[in-house]
Amino acid sequence: MLTRWTDFDRTFAALDLLRRRMEDSVFGRDFDGAVESWGGRDVAVNVFDHGGAFVVRAEVPGFADKDITVNLNQGVLTLAGERKVALPDGATAHRRERPSVKFSRAFALPKDIDAEHVTAELKLGVLTVTLPKKPESQPRQITVKVG
Amino acid sequence: MSTNPTNAETRQPATARRQAAVPAVDILETRDEFTLRADLPGVAPDGLNVRVHGDELSIEGQRHEPEAGTVVERGYEALDFARTFRLPPGIDGSRIEARLEAGVLTLRLPKAESSKPRKIEVRAAS
Numbered sequence: 279m280l281t282r283w284t285d286f287d288r289t290f291a292a293l294d295l296l297r298r299r300m301e302d303s304v305f306g307r308d309f310d311g312a313v314e315s316w317g318g319r320d321v322a323v324n325v326f327d328h329g330g331a332f333v334v335r336a337e338v339p340g341f342a343d344k345d346i347t348v349n350l351n352q353g354v355l356t357l358a359g360e361r362k363v364a365l366p367d368g369a370t371a372h373r374r375e376r377p378s379v380k381f382s383r384a385f386a387l388p389k390d391i392d393a394e395h396v397t398a399e400l401k402l403g404v405l406t407v408t409l410p411k412k413p414e415s416q417p418r419q420i421t422v423k424v425g
Numbered sequence: 426m427s428t429n430p431t432n433a434e435t436r437q438p439a440t441a442r443r444q445a446a447v448p449a450v451d452i453l454e455t456r457d458e459f460t461l462r463a464d465l466p467g468v469a470p471d472g473l474n475v476r477v478h479g480d481e482l483s484i485e486g487q488r489h490e491p492e493a494g495t496v497v498e499r500g501y502e503a504l505d506f507a508r509t510f511r512l513p514p515g516i517d518g519s520r521i522e523a524r525l526e527a528g529v530l531t532l533r534l535p536k537a538e539s540s541k542p543r544k545i546e547v548r549a550a551s
Contacts, residue, residue: 321500322500322501323498323500323501324492324496324498324499324500324501324503325496325497325498326492326493326494326495326496326497327494327495327496327497328493328494329494332497333494335490336500337466337467337501337528338466338528339464339465339466339527339528339529340464340527340528340529341527342527363451365453366453366455368455368456369453369454369455369460370453370454370455371451371452371453371454372452372453372454372459373450373451373452374451375449375450375451376449376450376451376462376464400527402466402467402468402469402527402528403464403465403466403467403468403527403528403529404466404467404490404528
């Protein structure tokens with residue numbers, strides 16, 4: 279039995295040599311422990327300025343609504359969450375690259391955010407927070423009239 | 426590039442079109458099956474392609490995340506995902522089940538009856 283499991287580890291290896299080398303360098307050779315990969319350090323966040331609003335996106339696969347809190351207080355936006363990845367009873371792990379994650383990220387916001395209309399959406403494992411700017415601070419299109 | 430790939434494009438490996446990221450996976454084994462879980466944030470069910478060809482299992486996830494506006498902070502590239510595995514012998518390929526939930530793919534790979542551990546009853550000679 280033991281030999282078979284060892285064989286499995288070998289045969290379940292990714293096919294592409296280049297990819298395998300990359301995995302070796304990223305994950306180390308020991309696949310038994312929880313290895314660091316996505317989110318091992320923190321969740322990845324992108325922030326875009328859409329002109330009329332800032333959009334903050336965070337990669338949070340495996341997080342449910344209840345696992346995430348979005349807070350806006352005194353001009354500071356805080357995203358926090360936790361996912362637990364547990365090994366079911368009686369299961370043998372051949373690869374564990376998906377760590378349990380606990381994160382908290384804080385962003386100091388510019389003064390012109392319309393705090394009343396901030397929205398947060400969790401979809402497909404991506405958290406999107408939209409922070410509209412107050413109307414007076416939005417860029418305005420000035421129409422040039424042809425005389 | 427079109428953001429609405431045709432069926433023909435969907436069948437092409439994601440890596441052939443643009444750079445793809447290798448998703449993190451857990452692979453677990455119980456008596457009856459293997460379970461593979463992969464983090465695929467941003468991938469919708471219709472952008473997911475799981476294929477078994479011989480003993481190769483490939484997972485591809487297309488990601489269409491709006492990236493309009495000016496970048497204030499860049500923590501990740503919204504790349505497609507692609508990864509290929511070689512399956513161990515004894516998996517019943519016709520009974521593989523896939524589920525995508527909250528950006529996590531769960532694949533159940535049942536073992537064929539013949540490859541499950543069996544307990545042999547020892548009968549006492551009477």
